[in-house]
Amino acid sequence: MKRLVALLLLLAACTATPVQAHKSSDAYLTLIRDGTALSGQWDIALRDLDNALDLDADGNGEITWGELRARRADVAAYALARLVVSAAGETCPLTTTAQLVDRHTDGAYAVLMLAGKCARGGATLAVDYRLFADLDPQHRGLLNYVENGTSRSVVFAPEAPRQIVGGDTGGPLAQILTYVHEGVWHIWLGFDHVLFLVSLLLPAVLVRRDGAWQPASAFRASFVDVAKIVTAFTLAHSITLSLAALDVVALPSRWVESAIAASVVLAALNNLVPVVAGGRWVAAFAFGLIHGFGFAGALADLGLPPGRWRCRSPASTSAWNWASWRSSQAFFHLPSRSAAGRSTAASC
Amino acid sequence: MSPVRFTRVRTAGLAGALCVALLLPMAAGAKPFVPDDDGAVLERLPVKADPALAELKRQRAALARSPMEARLADAVARRAIAASRASGDPRYLGQAQAALAPWWNVADPPAAILVLRATIRQSLHDFRGALADLDGLLAARPFDGQALLTRATVLTVQGRYDEAKRDCAKLARLAAEIVTSACLAGPTSLSGNAEGAYRALASALSRADGDAAVRAWALTLAAEIAARVGDPGAADTHFRAALAADPRDAYTRGAYADFLLDEDRAPEVAAMLGDDVRNDALLLQLVLAEARIPHARAALDAHRADLAARFAAARQRGDTVHRREEARYRLEIEGDAAAALALARANWDVQREPADLRILAAAAKAAGDAAARKAVTDWIASRGLEDRRTALLAGAQR
Numbered sequence: 025m026k027r028l029v030a031l032l033l034l035l036a037a038c039t040a041t042p043v044q045a046h047k048s049s050d051a052y053l054t055l056i057r058d059g060t061a062l063s064g065q066w067d068i069a070l071r072d073l074d075n076a077l078d079l080d081a082d083g084n085g086e087i088t089w090g091e092l093r094a095r096r097a098d099v100a101a102y103a104l105a106r107l108v109v110s111a112a113g114e115t116c117p118l119t120t121t122a123q124l125v126d127r128h129t130d131g132a133y134a135v136l137m138l139a140g141k142c143a144r145g146g147a148t149l150a151v152d153y154r155l156f157a158d159l160d161p162q163h164r165g166l167l168n169y170v171e172n173g174t175s176r177s178v179v180f181a182p183e184a185p186r187q188i189v190g191g192d193t194g195g196p197l198a199q200i201l202t203y204v205h206e207g208v209w210h211i212w213l214g215f216d217h218v219l220f221l222v223s224l225l226l227p228a229v230l231v232r233r234d235g236a237w238q239p240a241s242a243f244r245a246s247f248v249d250v251a252k253i254v255t256a257f258t259l260a261h262s263i264t265l266s267l268a269a270l271d272v273v274a275l276p277s278r279w280v281e282s283a284i285a286a287s288v289v290l291a292a293l294n295n296l297v298p299v300v301a302g303g304r305w306v307a308a309f310a311f312g313l314i315h316g317f318g319f320a321g322a323l324a325d326l327g328l329p330p331g332r333w334r335c336r337s338p339a340s341t342s343a344w345n346w347a348s349w350r351s352s353q354a355f356f357h358l359p360s361r362s363a364a365g366r367s368t369a370a371s372c
Numbered sequence: 373m374s375p376v377r378f379t380r381v382r383t384a385g386l387a388g389a390l391c392v393a394l395l396l397p398m399a400a401g402a403k404p405f406v407p408d409d410d411g412a413v414l415e416r417l418p419v420k421a422d423p424a425l426a427e428l429k430r431q432r433a434a435l436a437r438s439p440m441e442a443r444l445a446d447a448v449a450r451r452a453i454a455a456s457r458a459s460g461d462p463r464y465l466g467q468a469q470a471a472l473a474p475w476w477n478v479a480d481p482p483a484a485i486l487v488l489r490a491t492i493r494q495s496l497h498d499f500r501g502a503l504a505d506l507d508g509l510l511a512a513r514p515f516d517g518q519a520l521l522t523r524a525t526v527l528t529v530q531g532r533y534d535e536a537k538r539d540c541a542k543l544a545r546l547a548a549e550i551v552t553s554a555c556l557a558g559p560t561s562l563s564g565n566a567e568g569a570y571r572a573l574a575s576a577l578s579r580a581d582g583d584a585a586v587r588a589w590a591l592t593l594a595a596e597i598a599a600r601v602g603d604p605g606a607a608d609t610h611f612r613a614a615l616a617a618d619p620r621d622a623y624t625r626g627a628y629a630d631f632l633l634d635e636d637r638a639p640e641v642a643a644m645l646g647d648d649v650r651n652d653a654l655l656l657q658l659v660l661a662e663a664r665i666p667h668a669r670a671a672l673d674a675h676r677a678d679l680a681a682r683f684a685a686a687r688q689r690g691d692t693v694h695r696r697e698e699a700r701y702r703l704e705i706e707g708d709a710a711a712a713l714a715l716a717r718a719n720w721d722v723q724r725e726p727a728d729l730r731i732l733a734a735a736a737k738a739a740g741d742a743a744a745r746k747a748v749t750d751w752i753a754s755r756g757l758e759d760r761r762t763a764l765l766a767g768a769q770r
Binding site for chain 1: 403404405406407409410411412413414415416417419420421462463465466467469470473476496650652678681682685686688689690691
């Protein structure tokens, strides 16, 4: 009998048609970037805020302006704790400058006016949006990102909380450029890859002679050596990155990260106690295979939603690889910009 | 502190309170403002008028303290699903999903959780996910009544009537007669035996008493079958009885509104729906009704703008659950047959209820698309569907 009662209760949910509904929970976020300055507006439904913060102080089922005004700081703190905007790996601090009210088709919204600053440049912004992810997984954050007079829409869902915007106007070419940019930054931030390459590249420009390091004498020989190593590394990690991105091979990240760390140590030791001398490009290729799996993890962090990953990956992945190759080269040309100076280690 | 409640209106029912809150915000996203009075009421929460929602809120607070408690999560999800069903408000569906968060991506959650997950997935039009959950559950527990009923519903929506009937037949030993009959009536009435399905359902209804929600469900089904085979008198009687049993049910109200529109009784639709326009499907029906009432021009313009804004918002967030409604809106309000046909086709790929076929037939006819019309007539022939109006639409160009 008990079973029957339970059956009846749920019955209501599964009659002929799926729910055709009111509007779902959405919040509307506008971010405008102008140089280092960020400004914006964030419309969040009062119903949703009440769900999280109990705005209805007197419990009479009505939210008044007085009740909302009294909780302004709480609303701002709650919302801003769930929105992280960063440029070039550095968070752009956001504050609310005003709280207003607006009406949308499904009721009243609190409107937070936003201001912020991205001290560090970088063409792209990483936006991490997790509002109401725990309370209503069907909530969507609809971002309108405005830069140089062009705007672009992005949808945040709990499965895709992190997206890269900016540095583009939204077309396929622009997407590729975005990934090129991110690839460059990734190499700079993930100093493990850089350390590995430095260790392999050092002997190309510094030659061990008579118990001391001497600058290499011929530019041409150094250049060829560097090109061989960097190209081998790029080819190798392109192979494994593609395999991982297309879900052909998946390795546990713990092993990948450990193996990458080991590759750095081995490459460094090889300089102190040379074992591999001329064939360093072979080592670059072998370990590049492992680093490729690490790149795949970072590519996932860029916020490609699972469904779009496959269809975008061919173009975007090669853009990424090209960028990595470029920035490996750049690193060689700009050794003074020490990667170790950064405090943030990227995840791969 | 100046609690001057100048917008406060004392009304007995929920509808009254809601309509006041909703008359103001017709102009969507106009311009942010700072209210000039602390007492200004910005939003009326649905919880105010519904003790079940107050209980849901209390249970959610308890679950927030111990989110891994399966029994509590089960209770919250169940209540949230019921709230979503009664009101048509997807926010409750999101709350149900949130309650199941620890088990949402798990391969083998407890059976009770699994059937709730399947129900939520079905409501989000993830029919494949719902079926995978239910298949797994029923492989382990072949006589789980709830799972059988839910799977039969999903299979019916997909047009897989024979499989649905098999699941319903198994319910006979597990549930009340009226539940089994109603379960069977869906697929049976859509696959060549509307008359038999109707008679069996009517006789079960005459014997059944008990739960109002179950009665309302069965009565609505009977009404829909009667409407399809062309017996408006019986349909009207059943619809009224269903609404008497459960007056707030959004599905029944929507189905009755569709019926009234077909019968050229648009003023009654406007009267029934009033200003309860939070539900998208009901708002569409209100717009369709107002478009046929000469003196409803002002209301029509406001509601139409509101509806267009909601379709735009749904598109923006990537939702596809409104395609049936949007196709109808494009066809009947905007007169854009090509857009309507594209939407109706995409919708038909996902769900195959009589209403989905009907909008496909109407759009195909308006667009003069022979291939789409053939898809409709093929379906009618292969399943033996008895639906007078769809058949007329599909055959009119022959």
